[in-house]
Structure formats: C-alpha cells, structure tokens
Amino acid sequence: MFSLAKLSPTVTDMIRFDHSHVFVTFHQFTQDKSPTVKKALSDTICAALEIHATLEEEIFYPVMQTIDPGDSALEKAPHEHADMKRLIRELRTIPGTDDLHDRVLLELMREVIHHVADEETVLLPAAERKLSKERLIELGVAMNKRRIELLAPQAGKVAISHAVGFSGSTAAWVLGAAGAIGAMLAFSAAGRKTAVQL
Ligand SMILES: [Fe+2]
Numbered sequence: 001m002f003s004l005a006k007l008s009p010t011v012t013d014m015i016r017f018d019h020s021h022v023f024v025t026f027h028q029f030t031q032d033k034s035p036t037v038k039k040a041l042s043d044t045i046c047a048a049l050e051i052h053a054t055l056e057e058e059i060f061y062p063v064m065q066t067i068d069p070g071d072s073a074l075e076k077a078p079h080e081h082a083d084m085k086r087l088i089r090e091l092r093t094i095p096g097t098d099d100l101h102d103r104v105l106l107e108l109m110r111e112v113i114h115h116v117a118d119e120e121t122v123l124l125p126a127a128e129r130k131l132s133k134e135r136l137i138e139l140g141v142a143m144n145k146r147r148i149e150l151l152a153p154q155a156g157k158v159a160i161s162h163a164v165g166f167s168g169s170t171a172a173w174v175l176g177a178a179g180a181i182g183a184m185l186a187f188s189a190a191g192r193k194t195a196v197q198l
C-alpha cells in the first residue's frame with residue numbers, strides 16, 4: 001500500500017544533508033568577503049550547527065546508545081558538541097570586522113570537519129547496518145518534526161543571514177536562501193530528491 005511516510009528521508013540521509021549544508025555555507029567563506037557577508041555566513045553556520053546538534057542529541061544519539069553502547073565515536077560526540085557550542089557562543093560575540101572572528105570560525109570548522117568525519121564513517125554506517133529502513137525513516141520523520149519546532153522561532157533571522165551570506169555567490173545558483181530554508185523546513189515531503197531539486 002502507498003504510504004507518504006515511505007517517501008520521507010531516513011535519519012541518516014537527513015544528517016548527511018545537514019552536514020552538506022554547513023559545508024556549502026562554509027565554502028562561501030573566503031578572505032575577500034566583506035565583514036558583513038562573513039558575519040552572515042558565520043551566523044548561518046552557527047544556527048544550522050546548533051539545531052543539528054540538538055536533533056542528534058535528542059533523537060539520533062539515544063538510539064545509537066541502545067544499539068552500539070560503548071562505541072568510541074559515540075562516546076566522544078557529546079563532548080565534541082559541547083566544544084562546538086562553546087566556540088559558537090564565542091563567535092557570536094565577535095564582530096565580522098575583527099580578525100578574531102575569522103580565527104574562531106576556522107577553529108569551529110576544524111572541530112566540525114573532524115566530528116563529521118567520525119559520524120559519516122562510523123555512526124551513520126552503523127545505524128544503517130543495525131536499524132531497519134522503516135526505523136531509519138521513522139527517526140527521520142521525528143527529526144524533521146523537531147527541526148520545524150526548533151527553527152520556527154528563528155526562521156526570519158536565519159533567512160536574512162542566508163540572503164546576505166549567499167548574495168552574489170556562485171553557490172546562490174545551487175543553494176539559495178529560499179531553497180536552504182525550504183530544505184530545512186520541508187525535508188519530510190519527498191526525501192533526498194527534494195533537497196537536490198531546490
Ligand atoms: Fe554531531
């Protein structure tokens with residue numbers, strides 16, 4: 001029987017998509033960008049990482065804890081999130097005109113790249129080996145529902161940061177402000193295909 005839920009992305013695909021969104025944004029961060037654009041890009045990265053970390057902590061990690069307790073990547077993950085959140089708090093206090101802003105953002109992204117490597121090469125494959133497709137989709141639906149709740153209060157602010165950060169950039173052709181926000185809000189409708197089409 002046809003089921004709309006079966007078209008939803010799995011939790012592992014949603015996590016990979018979130019990582020890609022952060023990297024696409026970071027790849028716009030070049031040294032010749034104005035302080036306003038740099039700040040908008042770092043605001044977008046901070047907001048996306050904060051929501052992503054909360055979703056993983058509330059929905060993904062607890063499930064992994066039941067199927068893979070004691071895994072070293074899983075044990076390190078909350079501590080790495082805490083380090084990232086500390087850098088995010090610091091970054092938000094620094095204006096884009098300050099050289100320290102760039103240094104802290106680059107330090108944050110070094111942490112993110114290391115953390116994402118563990119998730120994508122250890123945790124996500126383990127989840128896909130040990131959980132059924134139905135369960136992965138069920139968790140994806142739960143993650144999307146929670147994402148909408150977390151994003152709703154700050155949707156306007158996030159949209160503005162996207163618009164400033166991506167204005168005039170090559171990535172705007174691929175992942176514009178409206179598309180990125182739409183993808184974050186409406187990932188549940190048609191799975192991975194939706195994100196590619198935005
Ligand atoms: Fe994580």
Ligand SMILES: [Fe+2]
Nearest residue numbers: 015052056119
């Ligand atoms: Fe992640």
